[in-house]
Amino acid sequence: xxxxxxxxDGRTRTMLNRLGFGSFVLPLTLFMLLVFCLPLIGVVRTSxxxxxxxxxxYVDFATGKLFHRALINTLSIGFVTGLVSVICGYFxxxxxxxxxxxxxxxxxxxxxLPFWTSILVKSFAFTVILGTDGIINNALQAVxxxxxxxxxxxxxxxxxxxxxxxxxxxxxxxxxxxxxxxxKALRDAAEIMGARPWDIFWKVTFPLSLPGVIAGGxxxxxxxxxxxxxxxxxxxxxxMMMANLVDFYVREALDWRMASAIAVILVLIALxxxxxxxxxxxxxxxxxxx
Amino acid sequence: xxxxxxxxSLPVIVTWLIYVFLxxxxxxxxxxxxxxxxxxxxxxxxxxxxLYRRALxxxxxxxxxxxxxxxxxxxxxxxxxLMGVPAAYGLSRSRFPGQKALTFMLMSPIFAPxxxxxxxxxxxxxxxxxxGTMAALAMSHAVVITPFILVTTLSGLKxxxxxxxxAAMVMGATRLQIFFHVVLPALKGSVLTxxxxxxxxxxxxxxxxWFIARSDQPTLPxxxxxxxxxxxxxxxxxxxxxxxxxxxxxSVVAAFISSAETDGI
Numbered sequence: 001x002x003x004x005x006x007x008x009d010g011r012t013r014t015m016l017n018r019l020g021f022g023s024f025v026l027p028l029t030l031f032m033l034l035v036f037c038l039p040l041i042g043v044v045r046t047s048x049x050x051x052x053x054x055x056x057x058y059v060d061f062a063t064g065k066l067f068h069r070a071l072i073n074t075l076s077i078g079f080v081t082g083l084v085s086v087i088c089g090y091f092x093x094x095x096x097x098x099x100x101x102x103x104x105x106x107x108x109x110x111x112x113l114p115f116w117t118s119i120l121v122k123s124f125a126f127t128v129i130l131g132t133d134g135i136i137n138n139a140l141q142a143v144x145x146x147x148x149x150x151x152x153x154x155x156x157x158x159x160x161x162x163x164x165x166x167x168x169x170x171x172x173x174x175x176x177x178x179x180x181x182x183x184k185a186l187r188d189a190a191e192i193m194g195a196r197p198w199d200i201f202w203k204v205t206f207p208l209s210l211p212g213v214i215a216g217g218x219x220x221x222x223x224x225x226x227x228x229x230x231x232x233x234x235x236x237x238x239x240m241m242m243a244n245l246v247d248f249y250v251r252e253a254l255d256w257r258m259a260s261a262i263a264v265i266l267v268l269i270a271l272x273x274x275x276x277x278x279x280x281x282x283x284x285x286x287x288x289x290x
Numbered sequence: 291x292x293x294x295x296x297x298x299s300l301p302v303i304v305t306w307l308i309y310v311f312l313x314x315x316x317x318x319x320x321x322x323x324x325x326x327x328x329x330x331x332x333x334x335x336x337x338x339x340x341l342y343r344r345a346l347x348x349x350x351x352x353x354x355x356x357x358x359x360x361x362x363x364x365x366x367x368x369x370x371x372l373m374g375v376p377a378a379y380g381l382s383r384s385r386f387p388g389q390k391a392l393t394f395m396l397m398s399p400i401f402a403p404x405x406x407x408x409x410x411x412x413x414x415x416x417x418x419x420x421x422g423t424m425a426a427l428a429m430s431h432a433v434v435i436t437p438f439i440l441v442t443t444l445s446g447l448k449x450x451x452x453x454x455x456x457a458a459m460v461m462g463a464t465r466l467q468i469f470f471h472v473v474l475p476a477l478k479g480s481v482l483t484x485x486x487x488x489x490x491x492x493x494x495x496x497x498x499x500w501f502i503a504r505s506d507q508p509t510l511p512x513x514x515x516x517x518x519x520x521x522x523x524x525x526x527x528x529x530x531x532x533x534x535x536x537x538x539x540x541s542v543v544a545a546f547i548s549s550a551e552t553d554g555i
Contacts, residue, residue, distance in 0.1 A: 021380045021383060021384035021386075021465070022380070022386075023380075024376040024377060024379050024380030024465075024469070025376075025377045025380035025381060025392070027372075027373045027376070027377070028373040028374060028376075028377035028396060028436065029377070029392065029395075029396070031373055031429075031432070031433075032395060032396055032433070032436075035411070035414075035429050035430070035432075035433050036398070036399060036407075036410075036433050037395065038414065039407075039410035039411050039413065039414035040402075040406070040407075040410045042410060042413050042414055042417070043406065043409060043410045043413060046413055088308045088311075091301060091304050091305040091308050092305060092308055092309070092312075094301075094305075095302075095305045109541065109545070110309055110312065110313060111312065112541060113312075113313065113316055113537070113538070113541065114312045114313065114315065114316055116490060116537045116540070116541055117315070117316045117533070117534060117537050118494040118496075118511060118514075118530075118533045118537070119494070119496065120494075120496060120511055120514040120515055120518065120530075120533075121315070121316065121319060121530040121533050121534060122315045122316070123518055124319065124514070124518055124522070124526050124527070124530055125314075125315035125316070125318050125319050125530065126315060127518065127522055128318060128319075128322065128330055128332065128522075128527075129314070129315065129318060133330075135318070135332050138332075165311065165312065165315060168308070168312060225403070226403025226404060226405055226406070228404070228405045228497050229496060229497065229515065232515075232519065233515070233518050233519060242405075243403065243405035246405050246406075246409055247405070247500075247501075250409065250412065250501070256413060259409055260409065260413070263403075263405065263406045263409050263410075266403055266405070266406060267402065267403065267406055270401075270402075270403055274401070
């Protein structure tokens with residue numbers, strides 16, 4: 001008679017425990033459903049139904065010149081900044097990977113400081129540094145004795161410099177972790193067999209760090225493609241990206257449907273690139289296994 | 291690989307130039323902020339605290355904006371901590387179907403382009419008639435910063451010895467008792483650092499606030515954004531220095547807490 005009682009007791013207990021865990025996750029889950037998922041669904045809905053329902057916003061996007069330019073800007077600025085960030089990030093990550101953990105802690109602060117600095121502080125600083133009357137141009141004029149002015153702001157160069165500055169840390173971390181996970185014995189073996197430093201780097205270190213390079217590059221490209229502040233403050237009129245177009249359609253044109261459609265397309269592009277990254281990683285892993 | 295770095299002097303120079311590039315924008319604002327002129331000059335001709343006086347002048351509105359951002363940051367961080375820390379505990383200590391999908395959903399504000407989140411929240415709160423309210427702003431910021439609380443808490447939970455929790459359970463403690471008396475005290479460090487970074491994120495957040503905040507009641511970053519857009523005033527260097535100082539203090543405190551914690555273990 002006692003055994004079923006015990007079993008029931010045990011069962012209630014596990015059920016209560018399960019509920020207990022559920023109640024820990026439940027508040028946040030409800031909150032995110034209500035204040036994140038529902039609003040996102042709202043964007044998809046608004047892109048089709050705003051008063052009446054039609055795909056007019058998407059048709060406009062496919063045919064409008066303004067949208068084509070924003071799309072091309074978004075893709076090309078994202079790609080170029082991703083590339084610049086990976087190249088710069090590689091130098092930093094390599095440097096960080098070849099020092100003691102203690103020293104690395106200090107240098108990581110140097111990388112994290114710009115990461116945590118407000119993007120507005122950085123944008124303001126870049127206007128001061130790169131402007132026509134800025135620090136670099138003034139210094140150039142003083143050194144050369146001419147009134148040379150290199151336009152570095154309110155154009156594509158300004159956007160890419162500002163964005164790379166913001167995205168380099170995002171590239172540093174994946175590259176650093178793939179550099180740190182390499183077995184030092186491989187390099188030592190290559191060295192013993194007479195390989196020169198350059199050969200070791202290009203034939204051992206770099207190929208092994210490629211997963212980190214690809215992850216860092218795609219990551220910084222995707223983040224860059226969604227950027228809003230940098231192109232608005234450091235770019236010119238011709239450097240408008242899709243995020244800025246969203247802002248324009250909400251504030252100036254008051255066309256929520258168009259703004260939503262642009263946002264949906266932006267998310268689709270980001271998803272496409274992220275799944276490309278996942279696919280590449282999977283292929284690499286299965287390749288390594290085989 | 292000693293000789294490698296010695297031989298490749300060009301890469302070493304490039305590396306140092308990149309460090310300079312990374313650091314200069316955060317630092318260049320500091321000397322400018324102690325200049326006195328009405329134009330942006332570097333280095334300043336005269337030194338003084340004029341720009342700080344102007345930044346603190348109530349008529350300029352910077353103080354009010356900073357106060358608003360402070361209140362908003364505290365509210366949003368509180369909401370995020372209250373929901374994020376228990377959620378991280380629940381996620382790390384149980385297995386249930388759909389857990390991966392749920393975790394992905396809770397983390398997704400990190401991956402989604404901020405502009406899309408901003409637009410979504412703007413449309414949502416506009417339909418609810420709540421745009422411009424502090425409640426809407428705080429909830430929006432909570433959405434953006436909670437994933438970071440989840441990440442830091444989850445990584446803190448990984449380092450906890452599960453046996454202590456098991457011992458408490460064997461001795462008859464309930465889930466809630468375990469959470470409050472065993473897990474939370476041991477997790478103090480990661481919750482504090484997570485909260486600190488979440489606060490900094492909210493304090494610096496501009497895109498969501500740009501959409502949600504009332505234009506006559508901007509947060510500090512929104513006021514900076516519109517100010518840089520219209521006219522680049524030297525006062526901005528004083529505000530920027532203040533923000534850099536907050537960042538440095540926050541990072542140092544966070545590093546201190548986390549190193550104290552690892553030393554303790």
